[in-house]
Amino acid sequence: MALVLTEDQQMLKEAAKGFISETAPVDEFRRLRDANEAYDAELWQQMAELGWSAIAVPEAYDGLDFGLTGLGLIAVEAGRQLLASPLQTTAAIGASALVLGKSESARKRLLPQIATGETFVTLAVDENNHHDPLYTTAKAVSADGGYTLDGSKVFVPEGNYADFFVVVARDEAERFVMLLVDASAPGVTKEAVQLIDSRDYANVQFSGISVSADDVLASGDEAEAIVQTLVDIATIMAACELYGIAQKAFEQTVQYLTEREQFGQIIGTFQALQHRVAHAFAQLQLLKSVVLDALDAAEKNRPDLAMAASHVKALANDTAQLITNEAIQMHGGIGLTDELDIGLYFKRVRTLRNAYGLSSYHRRRFARLSGY
Amino acid sequence: MSNLDQFRAETREWLDSNCPASMRTVGRREDMVVPGRNQTFPGEDAKIWFERMRDKGWTCPEYPVEYGGGGLDVAQAKVLREEMFALRCRAPLTDIGIAMLGPALLEFGNDEQKAEHIPKIVRGEVRWCQGYSEPGAGSDLAGLQCRAEDKGDHFLVNGTKIWTSFATESDWIFCLVRTDPDVPKHDGISFLLIDMQTPGITVTPIQLISGDSEFCQVFFEDVKVPAGNVVCGVNKGWTVAKGLLKHERKMIAELSQDFIGGKLSLRNAAAEYLGNNAEGKLKEPGLRAAITNHEMNMRAIGLTAHRSHLEGLAGQLDPRIPMIMKYVSTTEFQAKDELMAELLGYRGLGWGDNYFDEEELKASRSLMFNKSLTIAGGTNEVQLNIIAKRALNLPSH
Numbered sequence: 159m160a161l162v163l164t165e166d167q168q169m170l171k172e173a174a175k176g177f178i179s180e181t182a183p184v185d186e187f188r189r190l191r192d193a194n195e196a197y198d199a200e201l202w203q204q205m206a207e208l209g210w211s212a213i214a215v216p217e218a219y220d221g222l223d224f225g226l227t228g229l230g231l232i233a234v235e236a237g238r239q240l241l242a243s244p245l246q247t248t249a250a251i252g253a254s255a256l257v258l259g260k261s262e263s264a265r266k267r268l269l270p271q272i273a274t275g276e277t278f279v280t281l282a283v284d285e286n287n288h289h290d291p292l293y294t295t296a297k298a299v300s301a302d303g304g305y306t307l308d309g310s311k312v313f314v315p316e317g318n319y320a321d322f323f324v325v326v327a328r329d330e331a332e333r334f335v336m337l338l339v340d341a342s343a344p345g346v347t348k349e350a351v352q353l354i355d356s357r358d359y360a361n362v363q364f365s366g367i368s369v370s371a372d373d374v375l376a377s378g379d380e381a382e383a384i385v386q387t388l389v390d391i392a393t394i395m396a397a398c399e400l401y402g403i404a405q406k407a408f409e410q411t412v413q414y415l416t417e418r419e420q421f422g423q424i425i426g427t428f429q430a431l432q433h434r435v436a437h438a439f440a441q442l443q444l445l446k447s448v449v450l451d452a453l454d455a456a457e458k459n460r461p462d463l464a465m466a467a468s469h470v471k472a473l474a475n476d477t478a479q480l481i482t483n484e485a486i487q488m489h490g491g492i493g494l495t496d497e498l499d500i501g502l503y504f505k506r507v508r509t510l511r512n513a514y515g516l517s518s519y520h521r522r523r524f525a526r527l528s529g530y
Numbered sequence: 531m532s533n534l535d536q537f538r539a540e541t542r543e544w545l546d547s548n549c550p551a552s553m554r555t556v557g558r559r560e561d562m563v564v565p566g567r568n569q570t571f572p573g574e575d576a577k578i579w580f581e582r583m584r585d586k587g588w589t590c591p592e593y594p595v596e597y598g599g600g601g602l603d604v605a606q607a608k609v610l611r612e613e614m615f616a617l618r619c620r621a622p623l624t625d626i627g628i629a630m631l632g633p634a635l636l637e638f639g640n641d642e643q644k645a646e647h648i649p650k651i652v653r654g655e656v657r658w659c660q661g662y663s664e665p666g667a668g669s670d671l672a673g674l675q676c677r678a679e680d681k682g683d684h685f686l687v688n689g690t691k692i693w694t695s696f697a698t699e700s701d702w703i704f705c706l707v708r709t710d711p712d713v714p715k716h717d718g719i720s721f722l723l724i725d726m727q728t729p730g731i732t733v734t735p736i737q738l739i740s741g742d743s744e745f746c747q748v749f750f751e752d753v754k755v756p757a758g759n760v761v762c763g764v765n766k767g768w769t770v771a772k773g774l775l776k777h778e779r780k781m782i783a784e785l786s787q788d789f790i791g792g793k794l795s796l797r798n799a800a801a802e803y804l805g806n807n808a809e810g811k812l813k814e815p816g817l818r819a820a821i822t823n824h825e826m827n828m829r830a831i832g833l834t835a836h837r838s839h840l841e842g843l844a845g846q847l848d849p850r851i852p853m854i855m856k857y858v859s860t861t862e863f864q865a866k867d868e869l870m871a872e873l874l875g876y877r878g879l880g881w882g883d884n885y886f887d888e889e890e891l892k893a894s895r896s897l898m899f900n901k902s903l904t905i906a907g908g909t910n911e912v913q914l915n916i917i918a919k920r921a922l923n924l925p926s927h
Contacts, residue, residue, distance in 0.1 A: 521822040
């Protein structure tokens with residue numbers, strides 16, 4: 159278990175922290191939100207030049223093959239500053255879909271473009287108000303060695319500007335298939351959906367889409383395991399972002415407790431508040447360990463990946479919720495204003511909790527994986 | 531092969547050929563070796579295993595060789611722990627002398643004190659108990675009143691200590707005593723080693739709600755203690771106490787983790803006492819979620835203990851982690867007891883032994899006895915105060 163970072167990973171983390179907090183602090187997210195933009199293309203190009211878009215891409219496809227832990231560490235820092243970018247969807251999840259998938263042709267075409275940051279790929283899996291891949295109803299019917307795809311996906315992150323969708327569907331035998339679909343293909347229609355976190359989401363309709371054999375990433379009996387692994391990676395990335403937000407909201411709240419005075423005293427001297435932040439701190443430290451373990455599980459595709467993913471998401475959901483709720487309560491009325499970043503953390507946490515599964519879903523799954 | 535690799539290979543081979551098979555299973559509380567004048571072993575294998583480890587100094591692997599310890603450096607001790615873990619070897623002896631007093635004496639004791647006491651600790655020839663709390667000094671430990679008057683060649687001790695575990699069976703007691711009542715409370719405390727056979731000492735066991743009575747009250751009436759038994763100098767006891775308290779909290783945190791997963795795990799109990807539904811899942815969805823929550827928390831605590839250990843070895847120890855471990859692990863251990871009580875229903879509340887099996891009786895006793903985990907060695911509220919003050923630097927009044 160890699161619960162302590164290697165020197166290279168530590169360097170990457172420091173570099174990411176420095177770059178994001180200087181170049182893309184929370185104010186940058188506010189600017190995007192107010193301008194109604196999903197991401198900053200120039201900033202993304204800089205991130206690509208730092209090599210971040212190439213981290214999960216194998217060297218044979220012009221990537222760095224640095225491992226998913228590296229991407230997770232950047233996702234934590236992105237969480238801290240609410241950085242909106244295609245990093246998680248494309249560089250982590252999109253690249254992993256191609257790496258895990260069985261189409262060499264798709265790998266050759268797209269991985270080098272993902273590595274340079276010029277192509278965006280996003281996973282389209284959810285069909286309901288709650289994440290649960292088992293409820294997939296999108297239909298893939300065999301045709302010409304490939305499939306014809308019909309179905310709809312909801313709340314697809316970065317779905318309005320992605321160039322490709324990785325779509326999870328079921329074949330005639332109700333087995334999973336995972337297909338690569340060009341966003342500009344005839345039969346793809348998108349509708350933007352606004353959630354409280356002001357990020358880019360799309361509901362996407364796929365009508366009679368022809369998918370060639372080259373774009374079939376997974377099919378047959380092995381597809382379910384591939385879909386699961388990919389969704390586990392996505393789940394862990396969301397947990398990393400939640401961890402970053404929780405850290406930042408916590409730090410800001412502790413800082414506020416040392417500044418705000420009431421009844422002639424710094425409110426941080428009140429034991430009622432001290433015990434609550436001390437409890438939150440303990441939870442945050444537990445989460446850190448589970449995050450590092452889950453990243454290791456993803457990077458090495460450990461046999462207990464599913465369990466590690468469900469564990470980390472449930473814990474990250476709960477901890478980030480606890481901390482952002484406490485952050486608002488301890489800030490009082492000012493915590494509810496748009497001027498303070500606390501409210502922005504709260505909103506992002508609420509959507510990330512739903513991304514790839516609420517805690518109740520992951521508890522159920524953890525219990526099932528444990529055999530009870 | 532590096533020296534460390536060679537040490538690992540030798541250690542593995544030695545453990546494999548010297549650790550009896552029955553010592554490679556998870557030990558229960560009643561399987562522990564008892565040190566001291568009443569030294570007892572739960573069985574022949576435990577004795578063999580203890581003696582072999584003792585003769586290598588591996589009851590205390592990191593203690594210096596001159597005191598009978600193993601003399602291992604940090605990296606070697608880690609290798610030994612890893613190899614013992616891999617072969618599932620039990621610790622040969624778990625004891626507060628080894629875990630708490632020994633490290634404190636090595637840090638704060640003088641040469642005579644170390645030479646007299648540490649070899650006996652290593653060889654399991656002495657059982658120590660801890661005289662800290664008093665009836666009027668619990669969470670406010672530094673408010674202790676037990677007096678030790680300086681009479682030149684000896685101290686005259688008068689007062690009482692409470693919640694002293696196993697005092698009736700112990701050979702020696704290490705005590706915090708008041709040597710100066712006229713200075714700020716932390717500055718008038720000394721750390722004193724007292725032979726329990728000294729005239730004037732009486733011990734009364736305290737009956738707890740669980741029926742256990744391992745906690746005792748110790749009374750001192752004109753007890754003469756040689757002047758040489760003060761550790762670290764007169765009125766310097768708080769320094770020793772703080773150092774030692776860290777070891778105590780670590781031990782309680784580890785103890786809470788070790789005893790998880792007895793024969794009756796929560797999931798087995800749930801299946802046995804409540805039953806599964808047609809899909810093979812636990813019938814009661816609320817309890818199923820609560821069990822999952824507990825198992826997730828235990829996994830997180832285990833990973834955090836492991837992370838802290840690895841950080842220490844890498845020279846990157848986060849000093850804030852030990853502060854949270856007692857709080858999180860004792861809380862979770864009690865959560866397990868509460869869940870077990872709910873799963874077992876009336877069967878988890880047994881007292882008489884005619885209707886209940888051993889595991890059921892253990893569940894009801896644990897439910898009560900383990901309430902002490904969040905009180906002993908600093909209450910959880912004190913732990914949270916410490917986190918707020920030292921980890922988060924929040925101001926005090």
